Amino acid sequence: MxxxxxxxxxxxxxxxxxxxxxxxxxxxxxxxxxxxxxxVPLGTAGGREPDATWPLPGSRANGTAAVYYAEGRTHLQKPFLFADGFNYGPSDLPALFDHFNTPYQEGRPGFLDQLRARGFDIVLIGFDERHTHIQHNAEVAIHAIRRAIAERRGSEPLTVGGVSMGGIITRYALAKLENDDFDHETDTYLSWDSPHNGxxxxxxxxxxxxxxxxxxxxxxxxxxxxxxxxxxxxxxxxxxxxxxxxxxxxxSELRKDFVRELADLGDFPRRPRLLGVANGRGDGTxxxxxxxxxxxxxxxxxxxxxxxxxxxxxxxxxxxxxxxxxxxxxxxxxxxxxxxxxxxxxxxxxxxxxxxxxxxxxxxxxxxxxVPSVSAAAVTYDPITWDIDPNLNLLDQAPDRFHLNDIAFDTDNTPHSAVSGNLADWILIHLT
Known part of the structure; x- marks a missing residue:
């Protein structure tokens, strides 16, 4: 028993x-x-200011999007929407940009500038209260997705995801849009060390x-x-x-209810390709x-x-x-x-x-x-009972053991949300 x-x-x-x-x-x-x-604080105050900002009012939460257009562009064409993660109080989006854009290799631009050079327009999604209910901030993310579709010129599909809790917020938002029969026009979902199972x-x-x-x-x-x-x-x-x-x-009953809600929505969005990176190792060490x-x-x-x-x-x-x-x-x-x-x-x-x-x-x-690697990798186990060995060697598991279609692990157990060449280069390859 x-x-x-x-x-x-x-x-x-x-x-x-x-x-x-x-x-x-x-x-x-x-x-x-x-x-x-x-x-884990992401960046420091005083980061790069955006080319445009969008207010993102919701019925239960509010937020802001910071838009950084691709190199040589002054309009939205190929949106890369990326949501802020778990913390207390409001998002600092310029600081978030700097965190993900700090060069990880001498002589190379930062991760976000490399995406911009490849034609992606960066849309960072921030929240007035990062510590409130995930479902409430998912409404903010849904507003950002709808606005990106409305402002985009052309028909390039969206990439949508986030860091830490931001990956859970956008996971819920995309699944909710599908459940509501709204075409979110997203072909890739990306989570960065997101606690999919807790x-x-x-x-x-x-x-x-x-x-x-x-x-x-x-x-x-x-x-x-x-x-x-x-x-x-x-x-x-x-x-x-x-x-x-x-x-x-x-x-907490809040967690039980949220896990049930996600399950009712299908756990993950069905239309996009599901990608993820984990700051932890995948070999069980x-x-x-x-x-x-x-x-x-x-x-x-x-x-x-x-x-x-x-x-x-x-x-x-x-x-x-x-x-x-x-x-x-x-x-x-x-x-x-x-x-x-x-x-x-x-x-x-x-x-x-x-x-x-x-x-x-x-x-x-x-x-x-x-964020244990078994959680960031969205291994298929019960997020309530955690009936899994958290030291499992994930590199030896069959693809059907994961909810994500593809996952990259860091070479060491690095700080949550840290940008390493291993993870950034993997994303750049898989997106471009």
Whole structure:
């Protein structure tokens, strides 16, 4: 009989504890504010300004498109629509352009400029609230697709996709348009390290985000992103607060409903060729993170936190704990796989949290998997139960094991959404 992955939190009183002072609260809040721990920032403010912008109003969400015409062109002819991904707050499209256009090889233009040189007009799709429901932002993407068709001169088909959650948003948008019998005129769909079967943020770090929100509120709240509709829909394992004990696999009703909605739409659009790239390796080789070992251990006079890498299944396996004042909490998990070290696009959340707390952490322990390769590659398995070995060698699998028609993996487990020559050149070959 299979056991559903779950978490258990025990609470006790700590001897000799003292409540933090207002000064200690303020110091901790200052260290926790600023950079969001659970995202990969794409570019920095001040990127290349677009040739045109389109407002993209929707009934439940709003957005903007930034248009960069192909070389020597002042109108839309061969649209390449690419949606922004998971983060907190509004998109910064000039920064997104710069991220994907930073040269990855000396003497060669960036990826987007190479597409522009091949005649593609780049249309970046941004969202006013990247952390809201995927279905709401899919309405923004649908608006962009309709406008691209209306503004395009000629009959060149569209290429539509996105990075991270942007690939899920456009996947849903295209499938929804097909279900509504609207011709989206798209012949290629492209996802870049998109969590087709779910993403992973370590459960102990989710708990710490909630814990510190109560202990020392800061802006932006690190817990606000974990609590957001987008995170609930993307994360395979999720907890609603720091005290929660219970099932974690697809624990949010928002995720269950979204997975069902996608299935009702056919899971993927049927008309386009389905392409994808993964920042993780495809040969089953992950990162050397010892399951169950301590990633960092922070000790202060009035508070402490210990974070372990996720153990590999088992019963009541320790993942860490935290205390503030007199209260002490310890967390264990049952039947949760060791996803931190599996092949996949990485995120340095362990490192960011440790840095904020001024805790020591080894360089090799800073990053773990965020989008496992089995998810980015859209392997055909149940996204609810995750009945798959996340260390599976995907290079040995038959084509019918994947929802995508073709997939490229990076040569190493690189940061989520990173642009490498291996991935960019593969896309350029397959699109041109």
């Amino acid at each position: 299979s056991v559903t992955p779950r978490i258990k939190v025990s609470t006790s009183l700590r001897d000799g504890g003292a409540e933090p002072t207002s000064e200690e609260h303020a110091e901790l809040a200052a260290s926790l504010s600023g950079e969001v721990f659970f995202t 993403a992973w943020i370590p459960l102990i770090l989710q708990q710490l985000a909630y814990f510190f929100e109560k202990l020392a509120p800061a802006e932006p709240s690190q817990a606000a992103l974990i609590r957001s509709p987008a995170a609930q829909q993307l994360l395979w394992a999720w907890v609603p607060d720091a005290k929660y004990s219970g099932e974690v696999a697809t624990a 992950g990162r050397p993170l010892p399951a169950g070992e301590i990633a960092f251990d922070w000790q202060a006079l009035v508070a402490s936190a210990t974070a372990r890498f996720q153990p590999d299944k088992g019963t009541d396996q320790k993942i860490g704990g935290m205390h503030a004042g007199l209260q002490l909490r310890r967390s264990t998990t049952t039947e949760v796989p060791a996803l931190d070290g599996v092949p996949g696009g990485t995120m340095d959340s362990f490192g960011k949290v440790a840095d904020a707390l001024k805790a020591k952490i080894s360089g090799e322990y800073r990053s773990g998997a965020f």
